[in-house]
Amino acid sequence: MGYSMEQLKDLREKTGAGISDCKNALEETKGDMTEAIKVLRMKGLATAAKKAGRTAKEGLIGYYIHDNNKIGVMIEIRCESDFVAKTPQLQGLAKDLAMQIAAMSPRFVKIEDVSAEVIESEKAIYREQLKDEKKPAAVLDKIIEGKVNKFFEDTVLLEQTFVKDNSQKVKDLLGAVVAALAENIQIHRFVRFQVGEEA
Numbered sequence: 001m002g003y004s005m006e007q008l009k010d011l012r013e014k015t016g017a018g019i020s021d022c023k024n025a026l027e028e029t030k031g032d033m034t035e036a037i038k039v040l041r042m043k044g045l046a047t048a049a050k051k052a053g054r055t056a057k058e059g060l061i062g063y064y065i066h067d068n069n070k071i072g073v074m075i076e077i078r079c080e081s082d083f084v085a086k087t088p089q090l091q092g093l094a095k096d097l098a099m100q101i102a103a104m105s106p107r108f109v110k111i112e113d114v115s116a117e118v119i120e121s122e123k124a125i126y127r128e129q130l131k132d133e134k135k136p137a138a139v140l141d142k143i144i145e146g147k148v149n150k151f152f153e154d155t156v157l158l159e160q161t162f163v164k165d166n167s168q169k170v171k172d173l174l175g176a177v178v179a180a181l182a183e184n185i186q187i188h189r190f191v192r193f194q195v196g197e198e199a
Contacts, residue, residue: 003031062094
């Protein structure tokens, strides 16, 4: 065994993965925690992709009210069973995501939710910003593509860096919970309120 019980416990706490998955990851990486976390994340994303086609009609509503009582968030997370909806992992995910939305103000859940019109509007803004640049069209297209990807990272919840752990994105966090609970889990919708903002 190339790892300690303390490492195993630490890995479980950091990733939410099952004991056998954590053991396998630590054995595969010879006790390297950083690599073990990467292995579990990759496995989580693969598991999430396999489960994505299954029906998710159960779930819960999570919420977060900021300390100053001026920002509030409600989020609907769906899963396959009432049992999973009641687990601490799913309730914790809902709380973490509501805090994420309060802090980072995303506009969309996933990239597919961003309309073609919004993307084209952003590209038009970037083209206008770059109109005086003396660069070949192919280079400008690459710059615009990079700016669109940055727009997704800023405005799409799943693409954002997780505020409580900037080494992972929100989609990695979701993938780890899917892997741990072995169900299709989806962020269905959210709403963010801020005092003084127009609806």
